[in-house]
Amino acid sequence: MTPTEERxxxxxxxxxxxxxxxxxxxxxxxxxxxxxTRRRRALGRTVAAVAVVVVASTALLTRPESPAPxxxxxxxxxxxxLAARTVPDAYELPPRGSLAGDEEFLAGVAALDWSETVINxxxxxxxxxxxxxxxxxxxxxxxRWAVVLGRSGVQWMYAxxxxxxxxDPDELELALPPERIVRGHVLALVDMSAPRGPLVxxxxxxxxxxxxxxxxxxxxxxxxxxxxxxxxxxxVPLGTVTTPITWDAGQVLLVRxxxxxxxxxxxxxxxxxxxxxxTGMPDxxxxxxxxxxxxxxxxLDGSGGASWTDSSTGRLSSAEQAEREAAVEGxxxxxxxxx
Numbered sequence: 001m002t003p004t005e006e007r008x009x010x011x012x013x014x015x016x017x018x019x020x021x022x023x024x025x026x027x028x029x030x031x032x033x034x035x036x037t038r039r040r041r042a043l044g045r046t047v048a049a050v051a052v053v054v055v056a057s058t059a060l061l062t063r064p065e066s067p068a069p070x071x072x073x074x075x076x077x078x079x080x081x082l083a084a085r086t087v088p089d090a091y092e093l094p095p096r097g098s099l100a101g102d103e104e105f106l107a108g109v110a111a112l113d114w115s116e117t118v119i120n121x122x123x124x125x126x127x128x129x130x131x132x133x134x135x136x137x138x139x140x141x142x143x144r145w146a147v148v149l150g151r152s153g154v155q156w157m158y159a160x161x162x163x164x165x166x167x168d169p170d171e172l173e174l175a176l177p178p179e180r181i182v183r184g185h186v187l188a189l190v191d192m193s194a195p196r197g198p199l200v201x202x203x204x205x206x207x208x209x210x211x212x213x214x215x216x217x218x219x220x221x222x223x224x225x226x227x228x229x230x231x232x233x234x235x236v237p238l239g240t241v242t243t244p245i246t247w248d249a250g251q252v253l254l255v256r257x258x259x260x261x262x263x264x265x266x267x268x269x270x271x272x273x274x275x276x277x278x279t280g281m282p283d284x285x286x287x288x289x290x291x292x293x294x295x296x297x298x299x300l301d302g303s304g305g306a307s308w309t310d311s312s313t314g315r316l317s318s319a320e321q322a323e324r325e326a327a328v329e330g331x332x333x334x335x336x337x338x339x
Contacts, residue, residue: 082154086183090134090202091149091156096235097137099146106133108169109146114159114178124180126150126157138165139198140240143191146172147202149181156181160189162268175268186263188252192243193269199230201237201252201263208255209237209263213244214318223317225251246325249318278337287335294327 099105110131130151138144146161146169158181161172181187188209191197201209210227218224230237244250247267254261284300291298291308298308316324 080151083151083156086154086156088149088156088158088181088183088185089204090147090187091132093134093205095133095136096202097135097145098234099136099138099144100234102136105169106136109133109136109161109172110148112148112159112161112169112172114148114174124152124155124157124178126152126178135200135202135236137200137234137238139200139238141191141194141196141198143198144172145175145189145198145200147187147189152180158187160187160266160268162191176266186254186261187266188254188263189266189268190241190243190250190252191269192267195243196240197243197269199237199239199241199252201230201254203236203254203256205235206256207237208232210253210255210260211239211241212251213242214249215315217317217320223315227251227253229255245318245322249322277333280336282332282335283337284335287331290331290334291328294324294331296328 094100095106110133111128114126127150131148132150133146133148135145135147137146142165144163144165144167148159148161150157150159157178159178160175162175163172175189186207187202188199189202190199199211201207203209209230211230212225212227215223215225230239230241232238241250244265244267250265252263252265254263284298288298288300295311296308297311301307312324
């Protein structure tokens with residue numbers, strides 16, 4: 001096979017890998033990747049054209065002997081070649097955190113099993129040889145956390161492990177199901193199991209982070225947030241914060257090069273509830289008037305399930321939203337025979 005034929009065959013293998021198996025990455029993800037690839041190829045052609053002009057001009061003046069072409073085979077698989085173009089930022093950095101220098105612990109965490117992950121009905125398996133611990137630390141509140149990145153085909157995945165402070169690798173468990181991660185995605189992790197808990201942001205060196213626990217009602221009736229910076233500990237923003245009182249109450253901003261970027265907040269744990277639910281289906285005679293008093297219309301289906309429509313208008317502060325959610329949960333607790 002000639003060098004040209006080898007390059008054509010290699011490109012066809014890359015395209016086949018990019019297409020992926022049925023049920024793999026979404027059309028939007030593939031379209032975005034194709035768009036980036038086209039732009040890179042266009043730029044490459046422009047640079048190549050300029051290089052040809054320069055080389056040709058020099059050749060007219062000096063006419064050196066043309067060296068024999070050197071072909072270096074790329075032994076990587078097409079999937080590895082494509083994955084290298086979208087590798088997450090944190091994967092290319094040294095491990096960070098208070099345990100970053102404990103090679104034995106890092107090796108143990110990297111070997112933990114999270115090989116089979118199902119996302120939207122599709123099974124994803126990470127290559128064990130590609131797994132790398134990007135963060136490992138004993139964080140405030142008596143927790144030990146570790147974050148691992150690994151490659152799955154042309155995609156990248158992350159796994160967040162947690163356990164008590166001082167835990168060995170085999171004593172850690174997944175905090176959340178593993179998920180896909182793309183280049184530029186910054187992980188922000190918080191524990192909500194107590195009124196105050198740890199928050200860590202895994203950005204680039206030099207990044208900062210600010211956190212607001214709630215949207216507050218001001219004395220003049222407006223809604224506003226107050227942000228506070230997180231201290232940088234062992235190379236990453238890490239602090240003990242007031243945990244969100246509702247799932248969407250907290251907000252964290254990445255501070256990079258003078259810009260503030262809103263991040264998704266990954267949460268584990270939940271505040272301890274004092275409500276006790278019964279084991280049966282909610283009693284419509286109890287649930288409906290209780291919810292109606294809150295301005296919520298309840299609809300029951302034939303199997304005893306309930307859905308409702310909230311007729312209230314206007315934005316609520318986090319405290320107001322938490323109070324309303326607690327009232328709704330109270331209705332369900334009473335209607336199921338708890339309280």
